[in-house]
């Protein structure tokens with residue numbers, strides 16, 4: 001069984017890519033085989049695994065737009081157990097061109113279904129900071145939507161649009177989509193962070209992962225070396241917290 | 257003369273909205289009349305001025321898509337000297353529908369030109385974290401592109417796409433577009449921040465504002481009260497740094 005996790009939030013800069021990279025690394029360290037799919041024109045996940053986006057020939061936009069088979073776009077990464085379908089910056093066109101296809105929201109889901117069986121226990125989708133056609137594809141293809149959120153005003157507000165998008169996707173193509181919110185870049189010393197975190201727990205209850213990711217400057221540094229934090233500084237707080245998240249995700253996926 | 261400043265960066269969470277809000281507030285405190293235009297579906301700038309996005313009737317997408325006159329979409333804000341054209345979440349549709357118009361990139365530029373003369377010395381455009389049709393409109397309408405950037409790996413990398421976008425816009429509709437990079441959320445104690453800031457100065461030289469905005473938790477709090485930092489805590493470091501930025505911008509606009 002391949003479990004698909006979409007990492008998405010319309011709010012920018014909430015650690016979507018950092019979570020995809022770190023969670024992928026942590027799952028690989030726990031012996032899981034993982035496929036990452038970079039759906040963002042910024043190609044940050046591709047870059048963070050040491051792959052120059054300008055040199056990508058077949059990427060995720062070829063799967064979405066040109067119906068290239070998913071298997072043909074998979075590259076290995078420097079991390080054992082971790083493969084990637086990279087992004088190339090042409091994906092900006094995808095936002096404009098995808099909606100001309102009938103049932104355009106199903107293209108990624110169908111591409112994954114046609115590629116099965118795949119040797120991966122997890123597929124992780126890194127999304128752009130928008131709720132457009134590409135993110136819609138990711139949510140339609142996913143079992144779980146993981147929503148990274150900062151404990152800050154604009155980020156908390158963004159959850160309204162995300163909840164609406166989940167309702168739309170459940171109605172129109174993926175009735176079993178579930179979600180979990182992950183609080184990221186948390187600073188225990190900051191009163192506003194503590195207050196908003198309490199509000200999120202009150203509002204969303206079990207909709208929150210119990211793991212919280214705190215601020216750790218090592219998480220900023222690991223992409224520069226082209227590796228996840230779990231392979232950069234395995235004993236750091238960031239690596240330990242993302243390992244705890246990976247274990248929580250594995251338990252969650254098994255229950256479903 | 258109305259000077260138009262677009263605040264844009266494909267990278268998410270680099271303080272585009274915080275800069276629009278704070279710079280607008282600082283210019284108003286210096287006696288300038290300012291119009292803010294919220295071009296982001298997240299409607300964070302609208303929200304930060306205390307206007308509930310769900311209650312917006314005429315917004316920026318009506319200017320872009322339905323050719324409603326700009327003047328008809330202007331609302332006053334709680335801050336004297338600061339008006340706003342709010343955003344409503346329908347702007348997601350704008351990304352998909354705008355490209356069907358001929359010369360779609362000129363629609364905002366033409367809407368502003370048709371509304372002149374306007375009683376504003378500055379117009380500030382807050383953009384979504386993407387380089388799509390809406391951002392293209394903002395850059396075509398602007399005299400200056402202000403690029404907020406964190407001194408971090410992914411943010412610095414995003415500048416490549418921004419530079420390419422500037423070249424495209426200069427070729428196709430706005431030959432005099434200039435740009436200035438603003439380093440935001442800077443933490444002097446962080447070695448990676450200091451290193452990347454040095455690299456940005458070496459690469460971009462005069463392309464950087466001399467003002468740097470440091471981390472200040474008051475900047476996270478002011479939007480909750482619906483006011484810019486200059487009206488929330490005028491003596492805070494954030495308010496002082498954005499006031500210095502406003503003075504630098506006024507000097508820059510006068511030279512041009």
Ligand SMILES: Nc1ncnc2c1ncn2[C@@H]1O[C@H](COP(=O)(O)OP(=O)(O)OP(=O)(O)O)[C@@H](O)[C@H]1O
Nearest residue numbers: 012013014015016017018129214215216220268408
């Ligand atoms: N826990 C953390 N501690 C410190 N820095 C972090 C942490 N998580 C992420 N960062 C940094 O914050 C910035 C934003 O993170 P990231 O780019 O992963 O967010 P994103 O949601 O993917 O952004 P975008 O919306 O542009 O796709 C990056 O520079 C990253 O290195």
Ligand SMILES: Nc1ncnc2c1ncn2[C@@H]1O[C@H](COP(=O)(O)OP(=O)(O)OP(=O)(O)O)[C@@H](O)[C@H]1O
Nearest residue numbers: 012152268269270271272273274385470471472476
């Ligand atoms: N100098 C600063 N010090 C501390 N926090 C800051 C600072 N500038 C911005 N922030 C906070 O960082 C977060 C990101 O800022 P903001 O939302 O303005 O970025 P943005 O680029 O507009 O994001 P998006 O890409 O989603 O539009 C917000 O929670 C904001 O309050």
Ligand SMILES: [Mg+2]
Nearest residue numbers: 016017040044
């Ligand atoms: Mg990202």
Ligand SMILES: [Mg+2]
Nearest residue numbers: 272273296300
């Ligand atoms: Mg913003």
